[in-house]
Amino acid sequence: MTYSKPRPGRIALVSEHASPLAELGGPDAGGQNVYVAQLAARLAGRGHDVTVYTRRDSPDLPTLVRTPLGVKVVHVPAGPPTAVPKDELLVWMPDFGGYLSRMWRLARPDVVHAHFWMSGLAALTGTRGTGIPVVQTYHALGTVKRRYQGPEDTSPPERVGIEARIGQEADHTIATCADEVVELVAMGVPEERISVVPCGVDTTRFSPVPDPGRPPGGPRRLLSVGRLVPRKGFDRAIKALAEVPNAELLIAGGPDAPLLFADPEAERLRKTASEYGVAERVTMLGCVPQEKMPALMSSADLLLSLPRYEPFGIVPIEAMACGTPVVATAVGGQLDTVVDGVTGALVPPADDGGHDLAATIRSLLDDPARRARYGEAGRAHALARYTWDEVTDGVSRVYAQLTPVPLPTEVAR
Incomplete structure (x- = not known):
C-alpha cells in the first residue's frame, strides 16, 4: 500500500x-x-x-x-x-x-x-x-x-x-x-x-555585540527605545536621571534626528530635561535603523522600559536578547517577559512614595556583577521562550x- x-x-x-x-x-x-x-x-x-x-x-x-x-x-x-x-x-x-x-x-x-x-x-x-x-x-x-x-x-x-x-x-x-x-x-x-x-524576536539579529563602539571611560549609559508618545514614559526616565550621577540617557525613537525639532513630544521631553537640570545628559537619537539597534542595545548598561501601559512590549525582549538587563514597569506583557530579580527589575507604573525608581537604577549601575548575571539570564530567557x-x-x-x-x-x- x-x-x-x-x-x-x-x-x-x-x-x-x-x-x-x-x-x-x-x-x-x-x-x-x-x-x-x-x-x-x-x-x-x-x-x-x-x-x-x-x-x-x-x-x-x-x-x-x-x-x-x-x-x-x-x-x-x-x-x-x-x-x-x-x-x-x-x-x-x-x-x-x-x-x-x-x-x-x-x-x-x-x-x-x-x-x-x-x-x-x-x-x-x-x-x-x-x-x-x-x-x-x-x-x-x-x-x-x-x-x-x-x-x-x-x-x-x-x-x-x-x-x-x-x-x-x-x-x-x-x-x-x-x-x-x-x-x-x-x-x-x-x-x-x-x-x-x-x-x-529575531535572536540571531538581536544578540550581544562584543564591541558595540561605546567610547571607554564615558558615563554610564541608560537607554530607552520606542515611539515618541507620552504613554511610553520617557519623561519618567528623564526625571530619574536627575538623581543618578555619572550617567547619560539615550532615547531612540520618533522621526529622523533632523526632524526632532518639529516633533511635539520631543519638544516636551527637551523641556522636561531642562527643568530637571539634565539637558546635557539626555540625547535624543531619533529613528534608529533596525540593523543598528543590537549594537546600541549592547552598548547600554541598562534598558529602561517605563510605559504607563503596554499591550506586550517587544523592546525589553530585544534588549534581553542582546544581554542587556532591563528595568521595566510592571504592566501588560512586561509582567511576563521581564523576570524580576532574574533578568531585570520590575517597578510600579507610576512614581509614588513606596518606590524610588532612581534608587533601583543606581543600585544596578553600582553592581556590575548583578548586571552581568541579569544579562546572561535575559539572553537565555529570550532564546528559550521568544x-x-x-x-x-x-x-x-x-x-x-x-x-x-x-x-x-x-x-x-
Whole structure:
C-alpha cells in the first residue's frame, strides 16, 4: 500500500493595515508588521501555502506579490489606494470582508488568522457560512487603550463592542500575555478558547555585540527605545536621571534626528530635561535603523522600559536578547517577559512614595556583577521562550486544534 504525502495547509493571514512588506517606522508600521511577516515566513518555510491579505494603500501596488520566502501578499482594494490612519479604516471593512469572501469561495483556506480587531471583523465577514475556522490576535485591546488614554483615544467609538463580538464569534483567540487573558475574559471571550502565545524576536539579529563602539571611560549609559508618545514614559526616565550621577540617557525613537525639532513630544521631553537640570545628559537619537539597534542595545548598561501601559512590549525582549538587563514597569506583557530579580527589575507604573525608581537604577549601575548575571539570564530567557520558531510552534498548535488538515506543529531542530 502506498501513502500520499499530506498536502500543505492553506493558511490565510489577514492584516488590514499592517503589511508584511511595509517599511518600519511609519505611524502605523511597527510590531504587528514584523509579527505577520515573521509568522508568515516561518509557516511558509514549513511547507504551508501562506497568503497574507492587507489593504492596498498605494495605486502602484500589484494585486499579488510573492516574497522570496514563498509568502503570497494580496493587496485588497478596500477604500482609497492611499495611506489612511488605521483608526479611520472601519468604514472600509465591509468591502475588505466582501473581497475575502469572493476569494475564499474560489480557493478555500484551511484556517484564517486575523491580526488586529478590524482584521477580525473582515475575516468573520469573509468566512460567514463557510465553516472556515477563524483565529483572532488583537495585538492591542480597545478596552485597555480607552482606560489609559481616555479622551485622547482616537479609536472609533464602536471598537470595544466590536472587539467583544469578534472574540465571542472567533473559533479561538491568541493572547500575547497573561494580562491580556484577564481583559479578554472580562469582555466575554470564553477562557477555554484562549491560548497565550507571545510575540517573538529575531535572536540571531538581536544578540550581544562584543564591541558595540561605546567610547571607554564615558558615563554610564541608560537607554530607552520606542515611539515618541507620552504613554511610553520617557519623561519618567528623564526625571530619574536627575538623581543618578555619572550617567547619560539615550532615547531612540520618533522621526529622523533632523526632524526632532518639529516633533511635539520631543519638544516636551527637551523641556522636561531642562527643568530637571539634565539637558546635557539626555540625547535624543531619533529613528534608529533596525540593523543598528543590537549594537546600541549592547552598548547600554541598562534598558529602561517605563510605559504607563503596554499591550506586550517587544523592546525589553530585544534588549534581553542582546544581554542587556532591563528595568521595566510592571504592566501588560512586561509582567511576563521581564523576570524580576532574574533578568531585570520590575517597578510600579507610576512614581509614588513606596518606590524610588532612581534608587533601583543606581543600585544596578553600582553592581556590575548583578548586571552581568541579569544579562546572561535575559539572553537565555529570550532564546528559550521568544524565538520566532517558538512562537510559530505555539500558533501552529492552535491551528492544529481547529482543522482536520495535518499541520506540523513544530519545526525540526
